[in-house]
Amino acid sequence: MARYFTEEHEWIDVDGDSATIGITDYAQEQLGDIVFVEVPDAGAMLEKGDDAAVVESVKAASDVYAPVSGEVMEGNDLLAEEPGLVNSAPEEEGWFFRMTLSDKDELNGLMDAKEYKDFIASL
Amino acid sequence: MSDDAVLPLDSWHRARDARMASFAGYAMPIQYEGIIAEHLWTRENAGLFDVSHMGQLFFSGDGVEAAIEALTPADVEGLALGRQRYSLLLTGDGGIIDDLMIARWRQGIYMVVNAATKGADIAHIEPHLPDNVSMKVLTDRALIALQGPKAAEALGRHVSGEYGLDALIFMAGGQYRLAGEDVWISRSGYTGEDGFEISLPATIVEEVAEALCGEPEVKPIGLGARDSLRLEAGLPLYGHDIDEHTSPIEAGLGFALSKRRREAGDFPGAAQIIRQREEGPSKKRVGLIVEGRQPVREGALVVDAEGQEIGKVTSGGFSPSLEKPIAMAYVPAALAEPGTEIALQQRGKPFAGTVTALPFVPHTYHRQPKP
Numbered sequence: 001m002a003r004y005f006t007e008e009h010e011w012i013d014v015d016g017d018s019a020t021i022g023i024t025d026y027a028q029e030q031l032g033d034i035v036f037v038e039v040p041d042a043g044a045m046l047e048k049g050d051d052a053a054v055v056e057s058v059k060a061a062s063d064v065y066a067p068v069s070g071e072v073m074e075g076n077d078l079l080a081e082e083p084g085l086v087n088s089a090p091e092e093e094g095w096f097f098r099m100t101l102s103d104k105d106e107l108n109g110l111m112d113a114k115e116y117k118d119f120i121a122s123l
Numbered sequence: 124m125s126d127d128a129v130l131p132l133d134s135w136h137r138a139r140d141a142r143m144a145s146f147a148g149y150a151m152p153i154q155y156e157g158i159i160a161e162h163l164w165t166r167e168n169a170g171l172f173d174v175s176h177m178g179q180l181f182f183s184g185d186g187v188e189a190a191i192e193a194l195t196p197a198d199v200e201g202l203a204l205g206r207q208r209y210s211l212l213l214t215g216d217g218g219i220i221d222d223l224m225i226a227r228w229r230q231g232i233y234m235v236v237n238a239a240t241k242g243a244d245i246a247h248i249e250p251h252l253p254d255n256v257s258m259k260v261l262t263d264r265a266l267i268a269l270q271g272p273k274a275a276e277a278l279g280r281h282v283s284g285e286y287g288l289d290a291l292i293f294m295a296g297g298q299y300r301l302a303g304e305d306v307w308i309s310r311s312g313y314t315g316e317d318g319f320e321i322s323l324p325a326t327i328v329e330e331v332a333e334a335l336c337g338e339p340e341v342k343p344i345g346l347g348a349r350d351s352l353r354l355e356a357g358l359p360l361y362g363h364d365i366d367e368h369t370s371p372i373e374a375g376l377g378f379a380l381s382k383r384r385r386e387a388g389d390f391p392g393a394a395q396i397i398r399q400r401e402e403g404p405s406k407k408r409v410g411l412i413v414e415g416r417q418p419v420r421e422g423a424l425v426v427d428a429e430g431q432e433i434g435k436v437t438s439g440g441f442s443p444s445l446e447k448p449i450a451m452a453y454v455p456a457a458l459a460e461p462g463t464e465i466a467l468q469q470r471g472k473p474f475a476g477t478v479t480a481l482p483f484v485p486h487t488y489h490r491q492p493k494p
C-alpha cells in the first residue's frame with residue numbers, strides 16, 4: 001500500500017482503487033487541541049479540491065480538501081465522539097474518510113514520505 | 124522574518140518550546156503544551172501569563188484626576204491609594220475606544236491599556252492632557268499575571284512588602300519587593316480566577332518568571348488559553364466584543380460608569396450613554412451555550428425565523444472547563460434573557476444556542492468578606 005502526501009498536509013493511503021485520507025501529524029501539531037471533526041457522508045461525490053471535512057481546534061476552524069476525486073465510501077464515525085483521536089493518532093485511528101479513486105492519474109502530483117518530510121522542513 | 128517586536132521574555136518562552144505567533148505586532152507565546160491542558164491547569168493550580176505587550180502608562184502632575192476623568196467615566200478623584208478600577212476610553216458619542224485598568228500609585232495614576240490599541244490610545248490621550256499633566260509610557264517595565272486558585276500561595280513565597288499579599292483584595296494593589304526590586308502587584312486578571320498582575324522592571328522579569336515557574340503550582344500559559352479562560356469568565360475582548368460601535372450599555376459594562384460621573388453626566392458620550400441606560404439598549408451582549416460540539420466563531424450570524432441577520436457572534440470557541448462550545452454575541456434586547464433560544468448561522472450552516480448568564484464559569488475573585 002502506498003502512502004502519499006499533499007501540500008495541505010493530508011495523507012492518502014492508496015489500496016487498489018480506493019484510498020483512506022487523514023491529516024498528518026504535522027497538521028495536528030499545528031492545529032493544537034482538536035475539539036470537533038465533521039467528515040463527509042458515504043455517497044458524497046468529491047472533486048479534487050472540494051471541501052471534504054471540517055476540523056476545529058480550540059482556536060480556529062479549518063477545511064480539509066479532497067486531495068483526489070471520487071465517491072466517499074465511509075467517514076470515520078469515531079471522530080464525532082472522540083475528535084482528540086486526530087491529535088493522538090492522526091495517521092492511524094484518526095483517519096477522516098475512505099473514498100474510491102475516479103482518476104488514479106491525480107496521484108502523480110502528490111508527494112511521497114521523503115518528499116513530504118523535506119517539504120515540512122522547508123516551511 | 125517578521126517585523127514583530129520582541130518582548131523581554133522572548134527567549135525564555137522559546138526555551139520552553141512555546142509556539143510563538145504574531146499578536147498585535149508582538150511575537151507572543153500562543154501555547155506551550157496545549158491550550159486545553161494549560162486552561163485546566165490555570166483553573167486548578169496557577170498559570171503565569173506574559174502580558175508585556177500591553178501598554179503601561181503613568182500620569183502625574185496637578186490636575187491628573189481631572190485630565191483622566193475628561194476621557195473616561197471613572198471616578199479618579201475618588202480612587203483611593205492602592206485601588207484599581209476597570210474603565211473605558213470613550214468617544215464623544217459614547218463608543219468604546221479601549222477598555223483599561225487604572226490604579227492610584229503614590230505619585231500618580233497608573234493605566235494599563237490593550238496592546239493592539241495602545242498607539243491609538245496614546246494619540247487620543249496626549250492632545251487632551253493639560254500642560255502640567257505628564258504621561259509616561261513605561262517601556263522599561265514588563266507585565267506578567269499569575270492566575271489561579273494557587274497563585275497567592277506560590278507568589279507569597281517570593282514577595283515581601285509592608286503588608287502581606289493577604290491584605291490585597293480583588294482590585295487592590297500595592298508596592299512589593301520581588302527579586303530585589305520594587306514592583307507593583309494588583310489582585311486582578313483576565314481569567315475569572317483569583318490572581319495577580321505584576322508590573323516590574325524588564326531587567327528582572329526573566330528571573331521572576333523562572334522563579335515562579337519553579338514552584339510546583341505554576342506553569343507558563345499562552346495566549347490561546349488566556350482567550351478561552353476570559354471567554355468562560357464572560358470578559359469582553361477589545362476589537363472583538365467591544366469597539367467604537369458598541370456602547371458600554373449594550374456591552375453590559377454599565378458598572379464601569381462610576382456613580383458620581385453618571386450623576387454629573389460629564390464624561391464623553393454621557394448624553395447618549397445615560398439615555399440608553401434609562402431607555403434600555405436595542406441590542407445586548409449575551410453569553411450563548413451552543414448545541415452540539417462544533418464551535419461558532421466570531422462573525423457567525425444571529426438570525427430570526429426567516430434566516431435574516433439580527434445579531435452577530437463576537438467571540439466563540441470550545442470551553443475546556445464545560446466541554447462544550449460557548450460564545451458571546453449581540454442579540455436584540457428582547458432575546459437577551461437567559462434561557463432564550465437563539466438561532467445561529469455559520470458558513471450557511473444552522474446552529475442553535477441558548478442565552479446563558481455570564482460568566483459561564485463562576486468568578487473566584489478574592490473579595491472582601493461581606494459583613
